[in-house]
Amino acid sequence: MTKVKLGILREGKMPVDKRVPLSPKKCLQVLQEFPNAQLVVQPSPHRCFKDQEYTDLGIPLREDLTNCDVLFGVKEVPVDQLIPHKTYFFFSHTIKKQPHNQKLLHAVLEKGITLIDYELITNDHGEREVAFGRWAGIVGAYNGLLTYGKKWNLFDLKPAHQCVDMMDMEEEFFKVKFLPNIKIAVTGGGRVAFGAIEVLQRMGLRQVTVAEYLNEEFAEPVFAQLRSSDYHAKPGSDTWDSQDFYHNPQLYQSTFSKFAKVTDLLMVCAYWNPAAPVLFTEEDMRDPDFKINTIADISCDVDGPVPSTKRASTIAEPAYDYNPWTQKEEPAYSSTKNITVMAVDNLPCELPRNASVDFGRQLIAHIMPALINGDTHGVLERATIAKNGVLTERYQYLHDYAMGTLEQK
Template identity: 70%
Template structure:
């Protein structure tokens, strides 16, 4: 059986990310479960779990990680901090050829690094194994409700990032008193699940898509919308999900029927750039377009939600979109504007909870493959580069990385 020394790196990306792949207690659990593993933690002044919390549980702290076999972080590692010839696990945000990370991938190749991206760790069927999606949904839905309450002067919630943890944030739920509005939640994955978790705990009732469209309520309600509810292929009568995911460019959006009755939109669905947008900027100008607040939890800039012109920051998560001019204005400038919440690192607002959840996933479904010879091919599928060379699955990134030379 292989023996590994794993180093938990301090996050170096700016803005600062306070999350960690393994919390102190999860480090202890991992060491007990995997006897052939050694583990050290690089000291950090910004991590949500303090250095002393690791020390108190007997976890070694070590500044120089050059003797580690595997280095694990959360966000992209700054190029100058990459140690040559090491194996790294982190979210690289390169598989969609994101322009801002081309230099990172180039450096990975030049430094003969093996890069395993959490986002690409999947089952044979393509289902992701680890993600922070649930907490993106939880924080995003909370921020959406906060924005709606603030826009209409209904209530004032403490921002999630100022809450100590989720228990503290949930105390704020009791302040939420909504009129009989309709809330649309798109998506069927972890993100949507997290968003609905918040709405359920706030006492907002879930209704069927049919009732959402055609009935009136004397209380706030929400509906979960799947791709088949707001997309159609003109030349095919029956919805077939596999065809939509394979040929999204052949589909047209039918979301307008929901835009007529929705007050608050929570966008949680993964969006393929070849798929239609939910609606257009021209649709927004129509007199029956009702949506006035959007929590774009996916935060795809210029993506499925055309009002998401930029990502905002955790301390200042919202801005207004003026339907008449198509321009952005300060948040809550005027009620006729659409208020948009768009933050691309929402789980950072509850870093302790999000880190605990992520560590659970790593121990259960990722770390075992380091010690069983990767019998199911999980690590192989998730490896973007091996010893400085792109793997066959990710060879399409060659030109992307070459541009950064």
């Protein structure tokens, strides 16, 4: 039986991402579960797992990966590092015609490459199988609580990126002995939201129903999970139709104001369609009844559903203040009258070891069987943007974008 030669890329995009598609133990698991697979790892001084952690388990390091059939990365591969006629797996960020990656897709076609995007790997119901969303939610919720604590001088937690792993981070939030009887709203129903809820539950915070959240007062901090149906309504309709909302979000209005009146800390974890209404407006934020003072925009849609998210923040400087009256950014924690925003857009990078192990688990479960044993369910076929340098039928709409002939608006 012909061996399938796999290579784990060194991340080349700047700033360097410390995550890996397969941790050392997951590499070993691949070799054990798929005997006709061979695997090498490109050395890296930056990744969260040291080179020696791979070699200690007998995983060979190799600088030159031209002998590999399939190459796995995390972020976009720099154009000058693409090896012609190979099959690549990575997050390409091209399917929405992102301008900054046009040259990347053009190079993929020019070099005869097969590109399979993790973001497009779905099951038969169209649900994503491989993602870092849970870790975005976990780190985002922790950062949100850290931000709230600093804003009100309640506690000062070690930043997530300074924690060795999730266990180390848990030791930090277990230090929180006092949290006032605030209300925390978590929007969304996907991996990101459940990651955030996981942290709140581990901290011992009580989850309440939406009705309780809106109508009752508590002697302890509580949180509620808000779904789209909780803060959207279609004029003239008394019933909620999820499919109609997802297909026609422009027909709906936001009813979030009722939550803004009782919420102290907002954790935004929901996917947002630009055609959908915003949660609230800048004018709403100046209303005396608007209570939210800290926002963890974990989804981080700049100029999206949360008007105070004027830019993505960084791991090094995760927070900034938004002044609702001047509509300008101000230094973080400069005034309690401001709304403090945490909007880091690469949150899983703060716990790279945990995020990488979890990602590798998904990769082995949902990608490796199709790659090594045959793609009988079309899992990889659906996620293939280009095959041997030609856009597949599903992604023909990217042709003008890839060729650089897309009309600029």
